[in-house]
Amino acid sequence: MKKEWQQQEDGVYKVRTCGWSPPGDHPVGCGMHLHIKDGKLVKVEGDPEHPITEGRLCIRCLSLPEYVNHPSRIIHPMKRAGKKGEDKWQRISWDEAWDIIVDKINYYKENYGAESIVVFGGTGREACLYYYPLGFAAIGTPNVCYPQSGWSCYGPRCAITDYILGAGYPEIDYAGYFPDRYDHEGWHLPEYILLWGKEPLKSNPDGFFGHSIIDMMKRGSKLIMVDPRMNWLATRATYHLQLRPGSDTALALGMLNVIINEDLYDHDFVENWCYGFEELSERVQEYPTDKVADITWVKEELIKEAARAYAKAGNSTMGWGLAIDQNPNGVQLGHALLSIVAITGNLDVPGGVTIGPPASLVGKWRVETRAELSEELWDKRIGAKEWPALSTALATTHPDETLDTLETGKPYKLRMGWFNSTNFITPTCSAAPDRWYRALKNLEFCVVQDVFMTPTAMAFADIFLPLSSFAEHDGIVITHYGRNSVFLGAMNKAIQVGECKSDVEMMIELGKRTNPKAWPFNSVEEFFDFQLKPELGFGFAELKEKGLYQPDYEYEKFKKGKLRADGEPGFNTVTGLVELCSTLFESWGEDPLPYFKEPPYSPYSTPDLYKEFPLVLTTGARNYASFHSEHKHVASLREIAPDPIMEIHPDTAKKLGISEGDWVVIENPFGKAKERAHVTPAIDPRVVHAEHGWWYPEKPADEPSLYGVWESNINTLIPHKHIGKLGFGAPFKSILCKVYKAEDQNFYK
Amino acid sequence: MSRNGLMIDYEYCTGCHSCEVACKNELKLPVGKWGIKLAEIGPWQVVDDHYEWNYIPVPTELCNMCEERVANGNPPSCVLHCLAKCIEFGPLEELAKKMEAKGKKVMMYLP
Numbered sequence: 001m002k003k004e005w006q007q008q009e010d011g012v013y014k015v016r017t018c019g020w021s022p023p024g025d026h027p028v029g030c031g032m033h034l035h036i037k038d039g040k041l042v043k044v045e046g047d048p049e050h051p052i053t054e055g056r057l058c059i060r061c062l063s064l065p066e067y068v069n070h071p072s073r074i075i076h077p078m079k080r081a082g083k084k085g086e087d088k089w090q091r092i093s094w095d096e097a098w099d100i101i102v103d104k105i106n107y108y109k110e111n112y113g114a115e116s117i118v119v120f121g122g123t124g125r126e127a128c129l130y131y132y133p134l135g136f137a138a139i140g141t142p143n144v145c146y147p148q149s150g151w152s153c154y155g156p157r158c159a160i161t162d163y164i165l166g167a168g169y170p171e172i173d174y175a176g177y178f179p180d181r182y183d184h185e186g187w188h189l190p191e192y193i194l195l196w197g198k199e200p201l202k203s204n205p206d207g208f209f210g211h212s213i214i215d216m217m218k219r220g221s222k223l224i225m226v227d228p229r230m231n232w233l234a235t236r237a238t239y240h241l242q243l244r245p246g247s248d249t250a251l252a253l254g255m256l257n258v259i260i261n262e263d264l265y266d267h268d269f270v271e272n273w274c275y276g277f278e279e280l281s282e283r284v285q286e287y288p289t290d291k292v293a294d295i296t297w298v299k300e301e302l303i304k305e306a307a308r309a310y311a312k313a314g315n316s317t318m319g320w321g322l323a324i325d326q327n328p329n330g331v332q333l334g335h336a337l338l339s340i341v342a343i344t345g346n347l348d349v350p351g352g353v354t355i356g357p358p359a360s361l362v363g364k365w366r367v368e369t370r371a372e373l374s375e376e377l378w379d380k381r382i383g384a385k386e387w388p389a390l391s392t393a394l395a396t397t398h399p400d401e402t403l404d405t406l407e408t409g410k411p412y413k414l415r416m417g418w419f420n421s422t423n424f425i426t427p428t429c430s431a432a433p434d435r436w437y438r439a440l441k442n443l444e445f446c447v448v449q450d451v452f453m454t455p456t457a458m459a460f461a462d463i464f465l466p467l468s469s470f471a472e473h474d475g476i477v478i479t480h481y482g483r484n485s486v487f488l489g490a491m492n493k494a495i496q497v498g499e500c501k502s503d504v505e506m507m508i509e510l511g512k513r514t515n516p517k518a519w520p521f522n523s524v525e526e527f528f529d530f531q532l533k534p535e536l537g538f539g540f541a542e543l544k545e546k547g548l549y550q551p552d553y554e555y556e557k558f559k560k561g562k563l564r565a566d567g568e569p570g571f572n573t574v575t576g577l578v579e580l581c582s583t584l585f586e587s588w589g590e591d592p593l594p595y596f597k598e599p600p601y602s603p604y605s606t607p608d609l610y611k612e613f614p615l616v617l618t619t620g621a622r623n624y625a626s627f628h629s630e631h632k633h634v635a636s637l638r639e640i641a642p643d644p645i646m647e648i649h650p651d652t653a654k655k656l657g658i659s660e661g662d663w664v665v666i667e668n669p670f671g672k673a674k675e676r677a678h679v680t681p682a683i684d685p686r687v688v689h690a691e692h693g694w695w696y697p698e699k700p701a702d703e704p705s706l707y708g709v710w711e712s713n714i715n716t717l718i719p720h721k722h723i724g725k726l727g728f729g730a731p732f733k734s735i736l737c738k739v740y741k742a743e744d745q746n747f748y749k
Numbered sequence: 750m751s752r753n754g755l756m757i758d759y760e761y762c763t764g765c766h767s768c769e770v771a772c773k774n775e776l777k778l779p780v781g782k783w784g785i786k787l788a789e790i791g792p793w794q795v796v797d798d799h800y801e802w803n804y805i806p807v808p809t810e811l812c813n814m815c816e817e818r819v820a821n822g823n824p825p826s827c828v829l830h831c832l833a834k835c836i837e838f839g840p841l842e843e844l845a846k847k848m849e850a851k852g853k854k855v856m857m858y859l860p
Contacts, residue, residue: 043774046830055829062770062830201763201832211832214761232764235792235802624765636773639780640766681800682792 001049001547005492012037016047018489018548020470020477022421022451023067023630024060026124027207029477029489029548032057034064036494041065041471051179051550052209052487059624059637066634067451068469068497072697074453075498078464084441085459085703094499094509097463102513104445105139108416114373115380116415117141118402118443122422123153123429123628124206126470127449128481129366130503131420132395137369137518138511139418142381145397147424149431149730150723151390152325154206158483159393159728160334161355163584165347166572167563168356168483170338172319174212176479176486177354177553182219186555188351189219191313192238196226196337197248197323197733201233202622205321207479207486224306226251228618228733229647229689230682239306245618245687246599246734247296249329252336253596254292255307257284259343264311266345273558273570274342276581276592283593295596297684311344315351322620326732328724331389332594335582339594342578348556356484358565358572361551362531363482367395372518380412387727389588400721403432406439417443420503421467423454425706426629427673427692427715431730434671434716449506452633455695455709458702466500473502474524476531476543488532489548490540590725599734600722601668603686606736613668613736615652619714620692620732628693644694644712646675648739649685653677656739663742666690668735671716674742688739690714710747751840752859753814755825756847757806758835760854764789764804768827768836775818775826776811784811785827806836808860814838 005016013036018029031050035043044064046055077097082088092100108116117139121131123146135144146155161170172193178184193213200210213233217223223237226248234240243251259265260281270277293300310316318341324334346352370378382405383398384391390398406414417440424430425437440446440460448454448461457464475491501509504524511519521527528540536549543549554562561567570576574583586592598605603616625631625641632638646666648658658664660679665672666688675690683689692714699708710716718732764787772784786809791802806827808814815825819838823829828836837844841859848855 048829054834056832056834057767057771057830058832059766059770062767062774201765211763211765211834214763214833218761230792230800232802232804235800236760240798635780636770640769680792681794682802 003545005490005544005547013494015492015494016547017470017492017494018050018477019061020475020491021125021627022467022469023064024627025204027477027479027481028204028209029207029479029487030057030061031547032061034471034494039495041068041495049547051181052176056211059640060627060631063634063636064469064471066636067631068471070452070633072453072633073451073497074464074466075500076466077499080462085706087458087701089464097465098509098513101447101463101510104416105514109140112413112415114140114377115143115412117418118143118145118397118414118416119418119420120145120147120422120424121420122424125421126475127421127503129363130507132366133369134418134420134507134510137372138507138514140372140515142373142378143397143402143414144395145399145402147399147402147422147436148429149400149718149720150328150728151394151396151399152728152730152732153322153429154325155394156325156330156728157320157334159389160331160338162393163582164335164338164573164579165355167358168360169206169480170341170353170355171208171480171484172212172317173351173354174208174216176209176212177550179550182215186350188315189216190221190315190317190351192224192310192316193221194224194226194310194316194318195233196318196320198319198321199227199231199233199621200319202624206481208319224310228684228687229621231621239302239309241298241302241306242684244297245616246327246329246602246731248323248327249333249336249594250287250292250295250596251298251303252333252340253284253287253594254289254296254303256280256336256340257287258289258304258307259311259340260284262308264308265343269345270343273577275575275577275579277343279593280339280580283595287596310340315349316344316346317351317353318346323733325728326620326730327734328600328722328729328731329597330729331724331726332596336594338578339580342580347578348558350555354484354553356480357557358563360482361485362476362478362488362535365531369518370395372515389590389726390728398727400723403436403439403720406442407435414442415444417446417460419446419448419450419456419460421450423450423456423629425456425459426454426695426709427713428628431715431718431732432670432720433713434710435720449503452697453701454629455706458706465506466498468497468500468502471495472497472500473505474528474540475502475504476528485551487548487550488543490543490546492544585726588726599731601731601736602734609736613738615737615739616687617666617668617717617735617737618687618689618733619718621689623691626693629695632695633697644675644691645678646691646739647678647680647683647689649683650679650681651685653679658739658741664739665742666714666717666737666739668717668737670719671713672747673712673714673716674747675712675714688737713747751842753839754841754844755808755814755858755860756837756844756855757858758851758855759803759805761833761835762804762806763833765832767830767832768806771826771830772812775815778811782811783809785809803854805856808858812860814860
């Protein structure tokens with residue numbers, strides 16, 4: 001990449017940057033040039049020099065000027081001027097905002113202890129790197145909460161990987177580590193790409209550039225898709241296993257049965273690098289393919305063929321998606337999938353599955369800031385003792401326990417809330433958002449930092465802090481948040497909008513007022529120098545000139561002693577091997593081997609309920625036009641995705657008198673939501689899929705409407721605390737419902 | 750001199766809409782107007798488990814194949830930004846040869 005990251009041309013100031021969010025995505029770091037004219041962002045153009053995206057951009061970046069310049073953005077700090085839930089606000093200065101906030105923090109700490117303050121963080125935005133230190137080192141509370149039931153996003157997969165492989169996140173090897181990409185000597189094209197509960201084209205999960213799949217398909221990779229929906233990608237797959245939602249673990253065990261019983265596994269890898277193969281072999285005998293076919297609704301022959309194809313191929317890879325997390329049986333599913341990859345010899349090899357080294361590339365600081373808290377305070381972290389498998393891997397509260405605490409005031413009352421880039425009464429991450437909504441009313445004082453007024457901010461904020469978009473601040477973007485990162489990119493500030501500030505700027509400003517010894521940084525550059533220099537040997541100014549940094553990848557680290565702190569060969573687990581049978585799961589009272597458990601509500605686990613609610617509902621597949629609840633304001637994106645969509649099979653639609661485009665109500669005993677029917681054979685007649693993330697900025701702001709947040713709130717159908725035995729996973733992807741044409745409905749809570 | 754055209758490999762067009770929005774940016778088109786617009790064919794069953802489902806971007810009367818960009822040595826906006834890299838721009842004869850080499854699911858436009 002060129003050294004110059006800013007240039008002036010025909011009255012236009014152009015700034016190179018790697019994007020993150022807000023708005024728009026996980027840390028994919030797509031390369032672009034921001035075009036600024038008269039102090040305003042006028043255009044975004046892809047950067048052909050970027051080694052991963054090569055100029056390509058999705059519509060969320062291409063429409064960035066509309067988002068950044070939107071008239072309804074909040075660009076000054078505000079305090080509430082009316083009752084909570086009333087759209088009355090007063091503009092204040094940053095100094096006044098900080099004075100009010102610091103007084104409140106001190107008041108709650110002195111009178112009720114720091115644990116009476118809770119920091120909520122959202123999904124995927126840059127704030128993921130910063131809401132932990134905001135809580136631990138600036139505010140001083142042990143209660144940092146990601147409010148998704150069962151922590152059902154990324155955390156479970158990271159925890160499973162920690163316990164089974166002792167490594168950083170396993171990712172598809174798409175040659176992202178290498179500047180010469182697919183031409184890199186020593187890299188192999190994966191013969192098969194197994195995509196399980198994952199549609200990466202639209203989701204770019206955790207920084208994996210989804211269209212790399214297309215790059216590799218063009219070069220000859222074949223696909224095995226495991227998905228209850230036939231999405232577009234599945235029509236290009238060699239095998240599509242269209243399983244019943246929530247039956248995944250049975251399918252994975254059935255595939256293991258084929259691979260083991262037909263002797264298709266890598267004997268060398270199993271003998272030298274795996275623990276518990278005998279036990280696993282015994283367990284999979286309980287999952288013969290005919291039985292698995294009955295459980296999963298996938299044809300027996302197809303299960304066998306896909307398992308054989310994957311195991312017999314040369315190097316093959318696997319990408320596991322959110323469906324592993326959003327499943328109370330998901331720990332066992334993740335365990336089974338890692339077992340498939342391991343025993344077929346596809347771990348840490350070219351064109352297989354890459355794994356992160358023990359040390360994170362930047363970003364350790366965010367978790368280490370918990371050293372700012374006393375042991376006594378750390379012990380008060382909500383749900384940590386009850387759920388050791390979760391609290392060992394993740395430095396947060398247990399999300400479901402946090403709702404219980406808000407509702408009951410036990411073990412202590414939560415009084416102040418800080419919402420950092422999270423809008424979770426909309427159907428984004430929380431289960432039972434209506435319960436959260438009622439419980440959050442118990443908080444006495446709340447701060448929200450966000451870009452736009454959201455339903456969550458309208459309901460709860462006493463102070464609203466205006467957040468800058470990635471075009472408006474300096475920062476870094478790092479795929480997989482530092483664990484198994486193909487690159488680290490520089491994010492360059494191109495403009496200032498109003499008085500908006502970034503997460504880092506706000507965190508430092510607050511920290512200097514509340515706990516200055518932990519916040520010695522005098523500028524954002526100094527902060528990033530502190531993050532980068534010890535790990536990489538260069539600072540932020542140099543990163544800007546590099547554009548991005550790719551750390552390179554070393555294969556077969558387990559043979560070279562590069563996965564363990566003691567330098568011995570093997571994996572960083574209790575046994576030093578890949579734990580096909582988990583010593584840690586057993587110590588926490590869980591079965592050490594993967595097993596299948598029916599979803600809590602399903603045709604088979606609740607047959608009586610199924611009579612009244614005769615469809616399996618799966619939720620949350622993404623579209624290109626939004627990132628969860630973001631982008632609903634942007635006219636050119638709403639033109640592409642104007643309404644929430646529920647997919648239903650033509651036979652089922654006909655039976656229910658539903659036609660294409662009809663507004664329908666999706667309902668179960670927990671809640672209901674209104675979406676528009678899309679009649680398509682892409683879904684099984686027994687299943688419907690409904691989109692998440694919907695609210696309507698164009699609808700009234702004041703309660704009870706809150707921008708129509710309860711009208712299409714699909715997460716109200718997902719019950720609270722139906723989680724797995726280790727505390728992970730919730731049934732967002734598999735619940736029961738009925739569907740009928742919408743008449744006038746009252747959705748207010 | 751040969752005329753230029755656009756070639757679309759719709760085996761790989763993922764329906765991402767980037768061409769539509771990139772084009773709107775270039776031509777400064779409002780909501781409701783497009784210089785290129787995505788068409789969707791399917792999904793419907795061809796036979797057994799095999800389905801037809803294709804996205805195909807279609808240039809409209811407003812498409813000028815990014816004269817200005819091309820004159821400055823840059824690719825058309827849809828070509829640069831396409832996530833699947835399935836749009837190519839160039840002389841018709843060259844594109845025709847590429848179509849033949851690809852062998853299936855390709856089309857060529859002269860807007």
